Amino acid sequence: MSQPAIAVQGLSRRFGKRAAVDSLAFEVPTGGVCGFLGRNGAGKTTAIRMLMNLTEPTAGRALLLGLDARRHHAELMSRVGYVAEVPILYDWMTVREMARFTSQFYAKWNAAAVDALLDRFGLDQRQKVRHLSRGTHAQLALALAMGHDPELLILDEPATGLDVLVRRDFLESIIQIIQQEGRTVLFSSHLVHEVERVADQIVVIDQGRLLVSARLDDLKEQAGQSLEDIFVGLVGAGRGTEVRQ
Amino acid sequence: MVQLKLDPASPIPMYLQIVEQVRRAVACGGLKADDEMPSVRALASGYLINPNTVARAYLELEREGLLTKRRGAGTYVSHEAAGLREAQRTRIVGGLIGQALEAAQDFGWAPERVRKAFEERLNHMGTERKR
Numbered sequence: 001m002s003q004p005a006i007a008v009q010g011l012s013r014r015f016g017k018r019a020a021v022d023s024l025a026f027e028v029p030t031g032g033v034c035g036f037l038g039r040n041g042a043g044k045t046t047a048i049r050m051l052m053n054l055t056e057p058t059a060g061r062a063l064l065l066g067l068d069a070r071r072h073h074a075e076l077m078s079r080v081g082y083v084a085e086v087p088i089l090y091d092w093m094t095v096r097e098m099a100r101f102t103s104q105f106y107a108k109w110n111a112a113a114v115d116a117l118l119d120r121f122g123l124d125q126r127q128k129v130r131h132l133s134r135g136t137h138a139q140l141a142l143a144l145a146m147g148h149d150p151e152l153l154i155l156d157e158p159a160t161g162l163d164v165l166v167r168r169d170f171l172e173s174i175i176q177i178i179q180q181e182g183r184t185v186l187f188s189s190h191l192v193h194e195v196e197r198v199a200d201q202i203v204v205i206d207q208g209r210l211l212v213s214a215r216l217d218d219l220k221e222q223a224g225q226s227l228e229d230i231f232v233g234l235v236g237a238g239r240g241t242e243v244r245q
Numbered sequence: 246m247v248q249l250k251l252d253p254a255s256p257i258p259m260y261l262q263i264v265e266q267v268r269r270a271v272a273c274g275g276l277k278a279d280d281e282m283p284s285v286r287a288l289a290s291g292y293l294i295n296p297n298t299v300a301r302a303y304l305e306l307e308r309e310g311l312l313t314k315r316r317g318a319g320t321y322v323s324h325e326a327a328g329l330r331e332a333q334r335t336r337i338v339g340g341l342i343g344q345a346l347e348a349a350q351d352f353g354w355a356p357e358r359v360r361k362a363f364e365e366r367l368n369h370m371g372t373e374r375k376r
Contacts, residue, residue, distance in 0.1 A: 031297070032297065033295055033297070168293065171293055172290065172293055175289055175290055175293060175294070175295070175296070176290065178295070178296065179286055179289070179290070179296055193253070193254060196253045196254065197253040197293060197294055197295075198293075198294065198295050199295065200295050200297045200298060216258070216259075217258035217259070217260055217261070217298075217301070218258075220256055220257065220258045221258055221261075223256075224256055226254055226255060226256045227254070228254065229256070
């Protein structure tokens with residue numbers, strides 16, 4: 001077996017007394033699409049920020065592409081693409097300026113690929129970022145994250161706030177992206193339906209802890225349930241009726 | 246080309262949905278020997294699903310002998326598929342009868358009652374056909 005694209009080993013982060021992420025451990029195989037599921041506030045963003053070396057772990061570590069996320073940050077930045085929950089884009093720039101600006105941070109930049117993605121999304125490059133809708137905003141962030149041709153793409157709630165049609169487009173672009181062999185995607189979501197179409201692996205966390213990490217097909221075969229039922233069963237187990245509302 | 250009805254929200258894994266529907270298409274004759282299957286890439290983008298899922302389904306169908314890969318030329322329905330068709334049919338009908346029998350057992354029906362219900366249904370089908 002080749003080395004996993006992501007290996008999370010006992011990763012923990014405390015904020016004061018609260019453990020936002022608690023001894024998290026899972027692996028994502030190279031070439032896979034991992035859906036990182038959890039309710040709002042489950043610790044997904046904190047975990048992802050530790051993968052990206054934006055938040056320091058209290059304990060444990062994460063390996064991306066076999067490299068320690070903290071010690072090899074610089075190298076990883078050139079090989080990993082990342083779209084934050086709230087992508088930082090400059091309002092006063094046009095789409096074209098934003099792309100050029102981003103390209104300057106990378107030694108290797110595939111402008112043609114970014115243009116092609118922007119075209120596919122139907123983005124007008126002369127448009128000011130300020131005037132983009134929420135959906136096109138997310139698409140621009142995705143296109144920019146693809147510019148340095150990353151081997152691993154990490155997306156934090158990429159489709160949140162997108163309407164149904166734009167979300168379909170977005171999923172389609174994720175599929176396009178993974179068509180290229182060996183490329184790995186991890187994306188977080190609190191929406192089961194968003195994940196189950198494209199993910200082949202599911203990682204579920206709740207209250208900072210890992211509940212399950214498995215292949216989606218295996219999970220369904222073993223449980224004989226839909227992912228939604230599995231998810232509600234897992235997340236609801238420790239809480240009694242709270243989840244039902 | 247085979248039309249698939251895929252439901253990502255179903256409890257049935259996606260790869261199995263593809264496998265089942267291709268099996269069925271072969272059993273019904275909708276897919277015949279030498280028919281070309283869409284590429285993994287085309288099927289994945291057409292149905293907006295993960296290519297790994299399609300690849301897994303194709304692998305399973307190749308293992309069963311229904312599909313065969315030709316070097317550099319894509320995936321085709323195999324020549325053995327016709328021979329396997331009868332086996333597929335037996336398997337599908339057998340599976341459905343099995344489900345009916347399970348239900349009857351749960352209700353505590355005696356074999357005689359099951360047989361009667363089955364024959365009534367058969368006769369009913371016969372008269373429907375004649376009309």
